[in-house]
Amino acid sequence: MRYAKESTCLSDEFPAILHFPDIIGNSREIRQTLHLVAKVAPTACTTLILGETGTGKELIAKAIHDNSPRRSKTMVKVNCAALPANLIESELFGHERGSFTGAFERRIGKFELAHNGTLFLDEIGELPLELQVKLLRALQEKEIERIGGKGSTTVDTRIIAATNRDLEKEVAEGRFRADLYYRLNIFPINLPSLRNRRDDIPSLVHHFICKLTTRTGKEITTISKYALKQLMNYSWPGNIRELEHVIERSMLLAEDKLIHEIQLPSNKEHGQRKTTLMDFTLKTIEENERDHILNTLNYCKGRISGSHGAAEFLGVPPSTLSSKLKRLGIGKNHFVV
Ligand SMILES: Nc1ncnc2c1ncn2[C@@H]1O[C@H](COP(=O)(O)OP(=O)(O)OP(=O)(O)O)[C@@H](O)[C@H]1O
Known part of the structure; x- marks a missing residue:
């Protein structure tokens, strides 16, 4: 009874009208994904988005933020793979002036910048081990300490993390802390690869053709059956990002308003790439x-x-x-x- 009352209050405050205008696709897989997004978006729950490169992890993170009560605040992104360990620490937690060589100014970290909003930790699987401990502490205690700072600052930051790595494997192999993994893995969302949701290819193609009309200066009105078949049969290792690039190239190469044929990495080349991408290293x-x-x-x-x-x-x-x-x-x- 009490629970029912509480949940009524919640939905009064935050009506569940969710919008995903940027997410194209109506396959069963994407509908399942959006169902999870709809469940988690209105909450402040830490969310872990898993999926191959180019499957739309950042887009989904944005959809969660845009459909959350925090949507009027910013979603701040940190790419954990883009910076060396010493810079990521300052990027995440900030630093005081003079705290290390080159720290000429005080700097507010992304955790603080995302206060009351969302912090999107992209490529979390790349975060160096020494920073994983600090991140865990920040998540558990909801407090951060700037480098060279004297005290800690309380932050209310919702965390969405994403990775294309198999984090369980990373944990088993000692590259990712188990405690941080469990702290992040509260609500995992696994994004399907494009080859597992081929039904969405025609609508994605249409979407990208419209989106890229201005940039390419090409007004494509028709795509041949043959070209569509090529797109449907390809394995898309780079997923939706690769599809977008392939469409852009095909538009640029198109004569008139028709995409007649798509130039894809040949099956042979593709097959070879698969086998030469070694799952093992030669070792004694x-x-x-x-x-x-x-x-x-x-x-x-x-x-x-x-x-x-x-x-x-x-x-x-x-x-x-x-x-x-x-x-x-x-x-x-x-x-x-
Ligand atoms: N469902 C979708 N509908 C329309 N566009 C999409 C969809 N999913 C992804 N995209 C587009 O594909 C591109 C790649 O998406 P995004 O950057 O979100 O992927 P990612 O999984 O975060 O990639 P990476 O792992 O390489 O960081 C972007 O241009 C994005 O807008």
Whole structure:
């Protein structure tokens, strides 16, 4: 009864009329995605958007922000892959004047800039380990500290993070902190790849042709059946971004108002690319052994013996593992504890 009353209040304050004008597509996959977006947008819940490159992660982040009660405030973006570790810290949390060489002015970090709004952490999988701890602290305590600052500042920032990496694998291999992963993975949204939502290709093509008319100076009115078939059959490793670029190129190459044929990376080239994109690196057995032991140690947070220790997972007595570590020159500084 009480719950029902509370939820009535909520919907009175924030009517669930959601708009996704920029998101094209009506396939089952995209409808499922938008259903999740509609659920999470009105809340302040941390959201993790997962998907291959070019699937529209940033667009979905914007849709969440634009349909949230924070929409009148800004959505601030940080690309965690674009800057070296020391600069990302200042980018995220800001710094005081004189806190390090080159800090001539006080700088407000993106966390503070997004106060009452949304902070979009793009490519979160690339965030260096040492910053993952600081981010976790900021998320848990809702407080940030500028570099060189004397105290902390409380922030009310909604977090949306995105990555094209398999974060569970990153955690298992010691490149991403498990605690941060669980803190971010409260409401994951998996975006479908374009090859798994081919039904949307015709409407996306139409959308991009209209969008690119001014830029290309081409008014395309027709696309041949053959060209559409080519687009429907291609595997789209770069997803919607690749489709947009292919359409732009085809428009520029088109004679008159017709796109007759699409120039795609040939199947042969494409097939080759798939097989040469090696899922493994050539290594000696010893190098492989070393990497495997390191990954296991990372996973076990450096614990060698006992239940859920590395020795147990590797199926050897702890003494054998210890002498292997010595032989392979693996010390505590080689893995993350
Ligand atoms: N459903 C969609 N409808 C229309 N345009 C889309 C859609 N999804 C993506 N796009 C367009 O495709 C391009 C790539 O989208 P976006 O940058 O959001 O992808 P991303 O997953 O964040 O990429 P990356 O992982 O490389 O950062 C953008 O131009 C975006 O507007």
